[in-house]
Amino acid sequence: MPELPEIETLRRSLLPLLGKKITQISFSSLAPIETCTSKQIKKTMVGAFITKLIQRGKYLLMQNERGQSLVIHLGMSGKLLCFPKKNPVQKHTHMKIKLDHSSDLELQYIDARRFGTLSLSNTIEGKDNAFLKKLGPDYTDEKLKAKEFILRSRRHPKLSLKALTLNQSVAAGLGNIYACESLYHAKLSPFRLVNETKDQELSELLKAAKRCLSLGIQHGGASIRDYLNGHGHRGVMQDFLQVYDREGLPSLERKGIVKRQVQNGRSTFYCPDIQK
DNA sequence: GCGATCCTGGCC
DNA sequence: GGCCAGGATCGC
Numbered sequence: 386m387p388e389l390p391e392i393e394t395l396r397r398s399l400l401p402l403l404g405k406k407i408t409q410i411s412f413s414s415l416a417p418i419e420t421c422t423s424k425q426i427k428k429t430m431v432g433a434f435i436t437k438l439i440q441r442g443k444y445l446l447m448q449n450e451r452g453q454s455l456v457i458h459l460g461m462s463g464k465l466l467c468f469p470k471k472n473p474v475q476k477h478t479h480m481k482i483k484l485d486h487s488s489d490l491e492l493q494y495i496d497a498r499r500f501g502t503l504s505l506s507n508t509i510e511g512k513d514n515a516f517l518k519k520l521g522p523d524y525t526d527e528k529l530k531a532k533e534f535i536l537r538s539r540r541h542p543k544l545s546l547k548a549l550t551l552n553q554s555v556a557a558g559l560g561n562i563y564a565c566e567s568l569y570h571a572k573l574s575p576f577r578l579v580n581e582t583k584d585q586e587l588s589e590l591l592k593a594a595k596r597c598l599s600l601g602i603q604h605g606g607a608s609i610r611d612y613l614n615g616h617g618h619r620g621v622m623q624d625f626l627q628v629y630d631r632e633g634l635p636s637l638e639r640k641g642i643v644k645r646q647v648q649n650g651r652s653t654f655y656c657p658d659i660q661k
Numbered sequence: 662g663c664g665a666t667c668c669t670g671g672c673c
Numbered sequence: 674g675g676c677c678a679g680g681a682t683c684g685c
Contacts, residue, residue, distance in 0.1 A: 388679055443680080461680055462669075477669080498668045500680055516681095543662065553681080560679050610671085612679065629679095650664065652677085 387459045389525065389558030390601025390622065391612050393440045395465060398615035402435050402467075402484065402492075407449075409483040416479040416494075417460075419502045420515050429453050429505055430482075441511065442520045442557030452509045456517065460500025466493050467615050479503075492615075520557040524594045529556060531588035538579050538587050546582065546590065547575035547648050559594055562607055562629045565654045567594040569628045569636065574660045575653045600625065628654040 387395070407430050412423045433449035440446075445465070446454040457465065466475075467490045470483070480494035480503060494503070504514055511517035521537055522529040537555045541548075549555055550564040559567060568575050570593035573586060606612055606620030609630060613619060627636045631654060632645035641656030 391679065458680085460668095461678065496668095497670065498678090498680095500668070502681095541662090545662095548662080551680090562679055607679070610678065649662085651680090 387463070387606070387612055388443060388560035388563050388601070389440065389523065389598050390563070390604075391606035391620070392443055392445050392459070393525075393602050394606040394614050394620060396438045396440045396445055398618070399438055399465070399467070399492075402488075402490075403438065404434060404436070405488050406434050406485040407431055407482055408485055409481075411481045413479045415499060417496065417499045417502050419504045421505045426455060426503065426505060429507075430455050435484075440523075441517060442523060442553055443560065444517065444520075446506065446511070448509075452507075454506045454511070456502075456504045456506050456511070456514055457494065458502045458516065460496060460498060460502070462498040462611070463494065463496040463501035464611075464613055465615055466495060466613065466617055467491070468493055520553050521555050522557065524556050524558045524591070525598050529591070531584075531591055534591040535584050535587045538582075542578065542580035544579050545575060545648065546573055546577050546579065547653050549579055550590070550594065551649075551651075556591075556594075558598060561651055562609070562626065563594070563597050563601060565629045566597045566627055568660060569593075569656060570597060572660055574657075575648060575655050577661075628656060630654065 410427050410431055435447055436450045437448035445457045448454040469489055470491050475495050477497040478493045478495050482492040484490055506514040550559045571590040601622045604620055604622035607622035608619035609623045628643045631643040634643055636643055636656050641658040643654050644657055646653050
């Protein structure tokens with residue numbers, strides 16, 4: 386569900402937690418903990434202060450004063466919500482984080498489908514984390530220029546542009562919504578292969594991705610089905626999407642009719658008339 | 662590279 | 674009941 390703009394929006398909504406002390410963490414028996422144990426997470430984070438919240442690709446890192454982080458991925462259906470402490474536990478809550486008494490809140494990690502993951506990183510860089518170390522640079526990273534994006538893209542000559550944009554090792558942060566939107570803005574067909582694409586066009590794709598993601602952040606993320614920020618608020622980016630979820634309708638700016646086609650098992654929304 | 666697979670829930 | 678869903682991994 387959540388892509389880079391949704392994670393960044395979540396991060397911003399949770400900034401009031403900075404400086405708070407974690408007093409207790411509990412897990413459900415089905416908590417999607419990966420590459421470490423619940424015990425290790427507790428040992429690392431309980432008693433620690435939340436000193437930083439970091440968005441990296443589609444991951445949110447909750448960092449303590451020692452530079453260690455709880456690394457949270459929301460998968461398709463994950464949410465991280467602040468509740469008053471006495472709030473009843475939600476149906477699919479897999480982790481609860483209680484904060485010091487100066488704050489009346491607890492955090493609940495809720496994930497019905499359990500496609501998300503909870504893991505740990507012991508370094509600021511995150512290079513010891515199995516998930517983070519696979520990621521390419523974030524699309525929003527100012528240091529990611531056309532030259533590097535082209536170089537990284539050319540390693541996958543046989544990928545379609547849609548598959549390229551969804552591949553987190555090339556560059557991180559795009560999911561199905563913003564991949565479709567970026568290809569529309571770049572006027573590129575999702576079915577074109579990387580080796581049929583000019584440098585200049587890949588450069589346009591990078592530019593479009595940066596624009597789309599930044600627009601998504603400005604609008605607080607897209608709440609098409611159930612995305613919510615840390616306070617349970619919806620974003621409004623769904624009202625600004627050109628093609629995603631608009632099969633049979635014109636693009637928002639009415640430049641062409643949107644088609645839906647399943648590509649690598651996922652819906653691709655695009656305008657055949659504009660995207661070549 | 663691509664399809665199947667992990668899950669639950671909402672909608673037709 | 675069947676299809677669909679903001680994701681990513683694991684096999685051929």
